[in-house]
Structures are given as structure tokens and as C-alpha cells.
Amino acid sequence: MSKRSYNVFLHTHTVSGIVISVALYIIFFAGAFALIKDEITVWEKGINYTRNVEENFIDYDLLVEKIKAEKHELYGRDIRIVIDEVSPEIFISLSASQDSLAPESSRKYDYFNINKNTYRISDYYEFYSFGELLYRLHFFNQIPIIGIYIAGFVAFFFLFAIVTGVIVHWKKMISNFYVFRPTAKLKTMWTDAHTVLGVIGLPFQFIYALTSCFFCLSVLVLLPANFLYDNNQQQLMEDLRPMSISYPIGTKSNQEFTLNQFRDQTLVKWEHLSIKQVYVRNYGATNMKFQVDGVVDDEFIGNGRIIYNVQTGIVEAIKNPYKANYLEGVEFTMRRLHFADYGGLLLKVIYFILALITCFVIITGVLMWLEARNKKNVPEAQKIFNQKVGYIYLAICLSMYPITAFTFIIAKLLPRSLDASRQSILYTVFFGLWLVMSILFTLKKDNNYTNKTCLKIGSVLAFCIPLINGIVSGNWIWSTVLKKQYDILFIDLFWIVFGIATLFITLKLKKSPQIHKVNDNIKTDQKLNIKNQIKMNIKIKISLLWLFIAIGFVVHHIYGLFGVYYYETVMMEGATGDVPLEHHMYRILFEGAALLFALLTIEISKKWFRVSSFVWAILLGMFNIYHVVTAIIYESSNISEILILLLMVIASGFLIMSLNKWIKD
Numbered sequence: 001m002s003k004r005s006y007n008v009f010l011h012t013h014t015v016s017g018i019v020i021s022v023a024l025y026i027i028f029f030a031g032a033f034a035l036i037k038d039e040i041t042v043w044e045k046g047i048n049y050t051r052n053v054e055e056n057f058i059d060y061d062l063l064v065e066k067i068k069a070e071k072h073e074l075y076g077r078d079i080r081i082v083i084d085e086v087s088p089e090i091f092i093s094l095s096a097s098q099d100s101l102a103p104e105s106s107r108k109y110d111y112f113n114i115n116k117n118t119y120r121i122s123d124y125y126e127f128y129s130f131g132e133l134l135y136r137l138h139f140f141n142q143i144p145i146i147g148i149y150i151a152g153f154v155a156f157f158f159l160f161a162i163v164t165g166v167i168v169h170w171k172k173m174i175s176n177f178y179v180f181r182p183t184a185k186l187k188t189m190w191t192d193a194h195t196v197l198g199v200i201g202l203p204f205q206f207i208y209a210l211t212s213c214f215f216c217l218s219v220l221v222l223l224p225a226n227f228l229y230d231n232n233q234q235q236l237m238e239d240l241r242p243m244s245i246s247y248p249i250g251t252k253s254n255q256e257f258t259l260n261q262f263r264d265q266t267l268v269k270w271e272h273l274s275i276k277q278v279y280v281r282n283y284g285a286t287n288m289k290f291q292v293d294g295v296v297d298d299e300f301i302g303n304g305r306i307i308y309n310v311q312t313g314i315v316e317a318i319k320n321p322y323k324a325n326y327l328e329g330v331e332f333t334m335r336r337l338h339f340a341d342y343g344g345l346l347l348k349v350i351y352f353i354l355a356l357i358t359c360f361v362i363i364t365g366v367l368m369w370l371e372a373r374n375k376k377n378v379p380e381a382q383k384i385f386n387q388k389v390g391y392i393y394l395a396i397c398l399s400m401y402p403i404t405a406f407t408f409i410i411a412k413l414l415p416r417s418l419d420a421s422r423q424s425i426l427y428t429v430f431f432g433l434w435l436v437m438s439i440l441f442t443l444k445k446d447n448n449y450t451n452k453t454c455l456k457i458g459s460v461l462a463f464c465i466p467l468i469n470g471i472v473s474g475n476w477i478w479s480t481v482l483k484k485q486y487d488i489l490f491i492d493l494f495w496i497v498f499g500i501a502t503l504f505i506t507l508k509l510k511k512s513p514q515i516h517k518v519n520d521n522i523k524t525d526q527k528l529n530i531k532n533q534i535k536m537n538i539k540i541k542i543s544l545l546w547l548f549i550a551i552g553f554v555v556h557h558i559y560g561l562f563g564v565y566y567y568e569t570v571m572m573e574g575a576t577g578d579v580p581l582e583h584h585m586y587r588i589l590f591e592g593a594a595l596l597f598a599l600l601t602i603e604i605s606k607k608w609f610r611v612s613s614f615v616w617a618i619l620l621g622m623f624n625i626y627h628v629v630t631a632i633i634y635e636s637s638n639i640s641e642i643l644i645l646l647l648m649v650i651a652s653g654f655l656i657m658s659l660n661k662w663i664k665d
Contacts, residue, residue: 006168013164016157017362018369023140023154025362025397027212030137032355033404035340035348036491038086040131043491044411046473055083056267056275058090058116060259064280066119067092073106075099075284076249082277086487089113089122098249098282128423130411133430134404139216142427152216159209162202169195194364197357204354205361211338240327242319243277243293243305250287255311262290262308270304270321272296286311296321300342303332345490359397366393367447387445395441396434398454401502403434405461405495409468421636428632432646440653448509455506462499466492538662539601542613545655546598549620552648553591594620607663614659621652 033040063081068074076099082091092114097106113122140147198205222236229236238245259280267273273294281289288310296302304321308314319325336342340351370390374383407430414422441450469492470476480489597613628645635641 009164009167013161013168014369016164017161017365020154020157020161021362021366022393022396023150024158025359026400027138027140027151027154028208028355028358028362029397029400029404030134031208032352032359033131034135034138035351035355036494037129037131037135038084039345039487039490040134041087041127041129042487043469044129044131045127046469046475046488055085055116056273057263058083058275059119060263060278060280062119063090063092063114064259064283066114066121067094070121071105072110073097073103075106075252076102077106077283078246079280079283080277081279083275088116090116091124095246125423127416127419128426130407130426130430133407133423133426139212142431148216149219152213155209155212155216159206159213162206162209165198166202169198194361194368197364198361201354201357201361204351205358207337208358211334214334215338241331242317242328243279243291247281247287247289249282250285252284253286253288253311257288257310259290259310261313262310263292265308266292266294266306269306270294270296272298273304273321289316294321300336301329301332303328363394363397366390390447391442391445391450392438394447394450395438398450399434399437399441401458402454402461403430403437405458405465406433408465408495409461412465412468412472418633418636424636424639425632428636428642428646432628436646436650436653439650440657443654443657452506452509455502455509459499459503459506462495462502465495538658539605542655542658542662543598543601545651545658546594546601548651549648549655550591550594550598552644552651553594555644590620610659610663614656614663617652617655617659621649621656624649624652 072094076097078095080093090113093111094109096108112124114120136142139151143150273296275292275294277293279291281291290308290310291305293305296304299321301324302321305319306315307317309316319328340348370386373386407426410429411426414425418425444450466477475485475488477489477492593616597616600609601613624645628642628649631638631642631645
């Protein structure tokens, strides 16, 4: 390979990798936990799923009757029934009715859960699991509409980075795999780690990059395919996804029928089939269909399907699970490789470890990029910019570990009485604290400190998770073994092992000099010039933060006036028209004190004043944290108020750090 070609591939690999690094880290870290999503849900509920009914023998007649009993008009609708082995819940989705005379409630898509044992219907989000949050974060579902496409393009650039990385390291890939020099200079150490772990996880990473592109960007694949089909989208979808074919509705039928007979016929035909999904098409019409989709466990590509005409009992279409079909085989293979559902829990653990290895490869790639640009020929302004990018990237990525562990604890502590607000509480805790920690670590400007602190906090919280589980639900490790609650046991043991591993790494870390320190030979006047451009005067900054907090208190109390619009009574119970003395004191202690400190900061620089400000800022910060936690627990629906309180917590963090710096200076 010529030097020019090598440089082109190297820069392409570097740019494509560094641009997507944070998003890719989030995808893999969240995706690792998404693999055990169902086990996490069982752990949160604290009740292991007891299989009183085998998945293959669900009573579909009773299930449909239960849906009807909940006032769901089914005529002309397609019913999709998704069966999960781990979860006690069956996922049900109802399409919009094709009947033009159907009531308004039947003309929209609907979905919910039904318990396998009791056939009790519950809302899909009745118990929102933290595993569900991480699963959706894995493909950026929290970003409306475009989130999944962002994840798809990240996967595409990741695929690009993998291919160019293999080309760049091809000649030295084998030799470097056996070389690791932890005592060498930093760039060499990061390069060795990046190469060795990159080679170990290469097949896994390639599989995930390819399958993610397939799932997230399939709409782009349909564009040229649509051209080949002369814009006949119905025929295109029938060929690509025969399991999702819909049929025009027939006339209404009064014929009685039973769905269970078709289930039994299918199981007689394919004895080793595990039913995964069932579709009831055009319910109540003369062309009503009953479709069974399943897999044969002893076949990797063993997906089968059979479609019955309910009116006549005739088999209209069949896909033999023991005979491969190219189109369906490709999609089924993609799904099995991506979701790791072909090797049990052990395979998921292997996938989990490989996902964490990929996270480490991403981090070492960022550190290599930073170290390679810490050279004498790089302008100082560019070095400072690279430094900031490194602080932001590592703060966002590394803080995911302690935040995930902490949210596990919160998810377990939340009482079932708050199930209706569970989703909003988990979102607020996870994303709110993640934002705060990312900002604080970015402002700390010390990658070594960020790494050690995140690992230490994460390790401590990891050990707390099994303890909290035992205290809250009584599911201690020994009791889960005796009760054969293996899903709950797995999560507890997982966190213990994870905590031990990260604690061991933390203890092995040595204090190293700041990785991306600007060279000491920078001229004094140049440093001052750069600092003046990017930093405001510390006193003005502190004064503005005090002012921000004071305004925050005022805005928060304005929310109390909103009760005039939303409640019948205007006056508080027991109000006489006079403001109680304690309320005056409350105003003085919070708004008044904050405004006073904002004013005095401009004029006073004495040490006693700086220390007093620091102490009061800490007390105020603790109060703000307490305030936001109570608001989340007791007023979780008041999203705008919680946002204001979170901003005040962030401002308190900035204020404490600024005052600490002022004291040291």
C-alpha cells in the first residue's frame, strides 16, 4: 500500500471513529444491558415468573374474549400476539379497523399486555422497567422520529471505521496482537490496547455494525427495491416480509369458530415448534386468518409459519421451518445474531462482555486521538480545543456506569403505588443525573479523575444493588437459590461480579500526569490571552450564579400561584390574609441570602467571606438536591417544576466549584 493510500485510510478511520465515538459508546453500553432486559424487569418486580401455562398452550379463545370484555371492538382489526419466554406478559397489538362504520376508538392502533396465567389486561407502561429505558436508549428511541435513523447512521460509520481500521492495521494486526506495553508512553499503551481488544471483538463488532444498519436503515434499502417493483409497494412488502401481509376485509361473518384448534393442528404438524407470535387477521370477517409463527429450537434458521382460513379451516400458506428460504433466512439470521437469542443466558453474557470490550476500544480510540494531537507542531489553540473535546467525550461516556447503577437502585426503591409515574421518575433520575455528572466532570478537566471517580462510585453502587434488593423485596442471594428465582439471582450476581471487576481495575490504576496538558513552554502572555477569551472573571461568574439561584427560587414559588388556575380554592387552608413570620424567614434565607451574596461578591474578596459563601453554597446545594428528589417522588407529573429544580441543582454545582477555585486562588 502506498503511503498516500495508507494516510487516506488512516484519516478516514480516525475521523469516522471520533465523530461517532460518544453515540457509539452509548449504543453499546445501553445495548449490553438491553440483552438482559427481561431479566432486569423480573428483578425489579421481585417476583419470578412461574410457568403455570406453557407458551405453546395459551388459550387464544379466552384471550380474545378477555380483550372483548375490555370494550375493544375487534371486527375488521388485526390482532398481533407476541409471546416471551422470560416475561409473564403477552404483548398484544390491535391494528386500526378496516371497517368504515367502526367506532372512533377502533380506528386507531392500540397495544397492551395480558398475563399468561391470569389473562389480566394491563397497560404496556403500567410497570415501566429500567431495562426498557436502556433498550430504547440503545437505538435512541427517546429522540422522536429520527432517533432510530441516527443510530443507523452511527452503525454505518462504525462499519466504515471497522473496514478502514482493518486495512490500516492489516500488516501488523497479528504481531501487535501479542504485544502489550503498559510501561511504554501513553500513545503506545492506548494503541496496544486498542489493537488487541479491537481484534478480539472484531467479528462481534462487524456483526453488530452490519445488523444495526439492516434494522435501522432498512427504509433506505427499500428505495432501490421499490424501483425494481415499479412502485408496487404492496408486492414488495409481501415478498420481503410475508409474515406481515395484510388482507382487504371481507363481509361480516356470523359463523362460530375456535382458534385453539388451529394452534393444536400446528403443534401436531411440527412437534418441536416453539410458538413466538400469533396473528389474527380481519377478525370477525369471512376472510379471517389465523397465523402462527414460531421457531424450531434445534435449527439456527428454523423459522416456520402457517396461515389458516378460519372460515373453512384450510391451510392457505405454509413456510416449513426445516426448509430454508433465502429472504426470510437472511432477516431471521440478522435478528438471531443481533438479539443473541440462540444460545441462552450464557451467550448473552458473552455478548455483554464483548459489548463492554467494544466500549473500551472506543475509549482507547479517543485517547489515542488526543495523544496523537498533543505534539509541538499542533497550534496551542487547537490543543486546547482537542482537550475540551476529550473532557466532554470521556465525561459523557464514563459517567454512564455509576448513573446506571444508581438508577437500578432507584428502580428497586420505587414503591408499586408509583407505577403510574415510574417512567417519568426513571427518565428524570437517569437523564437528569447523567447530564449533571457529565457537566461536572467536563468542568473538572481531569480525565484521570473522571475515570477513577466513575469506577469507584460505580463499584460501590454495584455492591449496594444486591443489598437493596434483599432489604426491599427479601430476595437475598441465598433465598433466590432456594426458591429457584434464577433471573433475580443472575442480576444480583452480575452486579457483584461487575463491581469486583471495576473495583480491581480502580485499585490497579496508578496516578498519571494529565494526559492532555498543554506544553509548559507556552508563553505567559499567550496563555493569559487564551484564558481571557474562554473564561469570565471568577467574581462576576460567582455573582451571576448566586443571581441565577435567587431567580430560580422566585420562579419556583411562582408555580404556587398556578394553583389559582388549576384548583377551586385560591386561599390556603387556615389563611387569614397575613403572611406568617416563618414564610418571611424562608424568603430571607433563600432569595434574600442568594441576592445578598451576589451583591457582596462583587465588592468583598476576604477569605472569611469566600469560606462563608462556600459553606452556604454547599448547604443550599444539599437543599436543592433534597427538593428535586421530593418533587420527583411526590409531584412527578409536574415536569416543568422539576426542570427548574434540576437547573438549580446544576447551578449549585457550578457555584460550589467556582467558590472552591476562588478560595484556592
